[in-house]
Amino acid sequence: MRERLPLLCVLTIVLIVWFAAAVPMNWDQARGFADDDANWSTIALATLSLDRPLLPTPIQVASEMIRSMFDYPITSPRSLIFHAGVTAWSAMIGFIIAMFAGIALAIGIVHIRTLDRALMPWLIASQAIPVLAIAPMVVVVLGHAGLTGVVPKALIAGWLSFFPISTGMVKGLRSSDVMQRDLMRTYHATSAQVFAKLRWPASVAFLFPAMKVAAPLALVGAIVAELPTGAQAGLGARLLAGSYYGQTLQIWAALLMAAFLAMLAVALVDVSQVLLVRARGGRL
């Protein structure tokens, strides 16, 4: 309980500010609906329970989440769990692509000097392109090639999340010290052996922080990829539909769900880290 206290404090403050902000932001709308002789306290109360408020209250968002999660079967396109699952699936595929691509790039960069110079500027440039700008093009081009559904979404999620993996791994693969490498030289070890027995195990400590950055990015990528395509499913589609029809509750519920997914992803990374630390006797 004691270590949860700071978190609870922040949560309380957020909720208070949230409620407090809902009153002025929804005031005009609430007064429009109210009787002419309604006093201010009636209007203030009304700001907290509008159908399409500018800023829904936490309670409204929570009840919308519960309703959209549990009132429908999870295969229904009205279920929030269904949409979250669709997004999580493409984010996960994208994350796996990012892991393979990021690690492969890092191995290349670390072992081949030319690649270091040839690739790094492009990798940095790739991250400077707004994903919102490139996502529609990727979707259209791939759609033309007959690739629709999860593939373009996963690619955009991978695009956004490979960078921290590759930069983290480049640093990790180079993290062994001179003596540790000289030792390998005295054994006349091949570079494959140096990789397997020194560079790779040394890099793992850098891989986990990189994964923690990359996992939420993969989710962002998947959601952004769902926005421009008129996608039928996914949190992105849900956000888009919500803003078309002024369903602010739906938007907020989808946003919170995205945040929960990100926390879940980071928690999964943490769990795998704990397991590895245990296998290494208590240290990474």
Add this chain to the structure above:
Amino acid sequence: MSVTDVRDTVIEARGLGVTFEADGHRTVALTDVDLSIHKGEFVSLIGPSGCGKTTLLRLIADLQQASTGTLVVNGMTAEQARMQRAYGYVFQAPALYPWRTLERNVALPLEIMGLSKEERARRVAKVLDLVGLADFRKRFPWQLSGGMQQRASIARALSFDPELLLMDEPFGALDEITRDGLTLHLHQLWRSTGLTSVFVTHSVLEAVFLSTRIVVMSSRPGRVVAVIDSDLPEQRDLDIRESPRFLAVAHAVRAALREGHGDA
């Protein structure tokens, strides 16, 4: 220098020199080193910082290349000797891999050489026993004291039965009490294995206690100023450090160090 059969020469250096070039400056790290080390000898390289003692050891290990001169290790070039894993090398720091247990650290060279699992286990058990760490084989390096870590790194260097043991100030980072213990331990190890050893140090006491021969070096430029034979008995214990013969050798080493420093 004692007269020894040529076949028994393990290391033969002639006119060995190393020159660095950086920012247009030429730095002579080592110049004109002539040295023969014979089978079963324990030779210490001693001198002030910058005298090239570590450089000389790294040349023998082919971790660094000479600019001039010739170097024969085990009847071949230093590179060939390294490729045949002729030597075990102990660094200034233990350089253990923190994600490996002690026994897996010691097994590292054996894995690289492709030995079978049973053979690896047999040799690891043998050398860990030799350095007195058998009970700690499942521990991780950070769970051990500095002295134990360095003992583990010596075990690792011995695990593949090299013909030569090269040590670069292995006890430099340890406290004096631990140092004394390890120095005695190393002496007993050398006595029992008869392994040709080259030991870099800046401690006169350590050098005299351990060595059959002491190579005194000086800096700017790094060079050998004297080679002092020790006439101490092969069997030694820590008390020998107070004996007149020990003090006489130590005195000779100190005199050579001073002389080297004076004409630099």
